[in-house]
Structure formats: structure tokens, C-alpha cells
Amino acid sequence: MERREKTLAQAIRERRSTPSFDGAPVPAEDLQRILQAGLSAPSGYNMQPWRFVVVQSPEQKKRLRAASYNQGKVEEASAVIVACGDADGWRRDLDLMLQQGIAGGMPESYAAQAKSSVPNYLSSFSSDQMKGWLNKQVTIAFTHMMLMAEVLGYDTAPMEGFEQEKVHEVLRLPMSFWVVALLAFGHARGPDKFDGGRFDINHTVYAEEFGKSFR
Ligand SMILES: Cc1cc2nc3c(=O)[nH]c(=O)nc-3n(C[C@H](O)[C@H](O)[C@H](O)COP(=O)(O)O)c2cc1C
Incomplete structure (x- = not known):
């Protein structure tokens, strides 16, 4: 039976954030599409x-699951993508990024x-600034993956309820890695979570400067 994909x-x-999953395995090609969506995300300096x-x-x-405050959906999900940032990635990847860029038309200048400028900028960061920078970059890729999974008909659960050191240990992550979030996905089991609603646009959006109503 042909699956109908959702529009974005x-x-x-x-x-909705899914409270419980049925655990059925994810076909490899769907997993590829979800991962590739994340890898297509924009990032600072690429x-x-x-x-x-x-x-x-x-x-x-x-x-x-044990590293994630025993949240059941980590174990129930078909797959969990653990999204990390590598604080030292740029040191190894700068030349590769430039080579690929030049192949795609990046001007030599x-x-x-x-x-x-990339080493000047990134090597000036404190550890906290680097975590902030990684959170920003990784979250965009994470969101691409979450939405692609939803487009393909999966249910998803983004998660920040985990212990950094424990996840490091379980996954044997290098010291330079910073765990940003977990994306659990699969097919929901049981009812959807309640809809918590959202603040009105006037609560969170301003026109031109802080405090001016958008409407
Ligand atoms: C970055 C992030 C981390 C979250 N971490 C958890 C988590 O650890 N456990 C959990 O049950 N829900 C978690 N959530 C889900 C939120 O509670 C949920 O997104 C919010 O209540 C809004 O509901 P909705 O996603 O169904 O619209 C997280 C959501 C985000 C975006």
C-alpha cells in the first residue's frame, strides 16, 4: 500500500510530543531520509x-533509558537519535568544508x-559559548529530522530529560561531544498527549521593536 506523505x-x-510508542522497527530507507533531512540543515559557516x-x-x-531519568519512551521508541555537537569538529572539518564549498562554486577569496576567520571566531569561545553555539546548530538539524519523521507519518518525541555524563558513558562519546537532545520516534501507542496550546501571537511577537504590538 502506498503511503501518503504529509505536507510540511x-x-x-x-x-504532538508522543507519550508512548509501539516499538515496530523503522525501515532503513525511512531512517536514511530522516537523517539526510537533518544533514541538509544550515549551520554557521556550513x-x-x-x-x-x-x-x-x-x-x-x-x-x-537509564541515562534519561527512566523515561519509558526511550526504550519503547523504534529508534532514538541522540543529537550531539562536537566542539572540536571544526578543527578537523574546516578544510573539507572549504573543498566541498569550492567544488560547489564558493569563490576562492x-x-x-x-x-x-572560522578558527579566529571559534577558538575564541569559552566552553559555555561553545555549548551555546553547538545547541543552536544542532537544534536546527534536529528539527529538520523531527519534521521529516512527521512528514513520513511517524510520531516523535523530542527530549532533554537525560544526564549528560551518563549518555556519554552509554554511547562512549568523545570528550569533545556535547549531547543536545534526544529524538525518539516510531508509531504512537495509545492516545495522543493533550494539546497544551500556545501563547497568543501578541504574547511573544513584536513589531519592529520590543513592546510594539505586532497587530
Ligand atoms: C527540547 C525539548 C525537550 C523536551 N524534553 C522532554 C522530555 O525530556 N520528556 C518529555 O516527556 N517531553 C519533553 N519535551 C516535550 C515537551 O514537553 C512538549 O514539546 C511540550 O509540552 C509541547 O507539547 P507538544 O510537543 O505536544 O506540542 C521536550 C520538548 C522539547 C522541544
């Missing part, structure tokens, strides 16, 4: 500092400029 607008409208660990085995999901 429909996926955004209908997405440095792509994200790293993802895909957890599907029952044993590893169980360990990850831009490449020469980036070769010095």
Missing part, C-alpha cells in the same frame, strides 16, 4: 558541527577569508 504544513500542524548516534538495539535503548 500538515506535519507542523499535527505534530561547519556542520552536529554528530548523531542512532540507537535501535533493545539493549542500547534500555541503557539509554571567500575560502581564503574563511580559512582564517
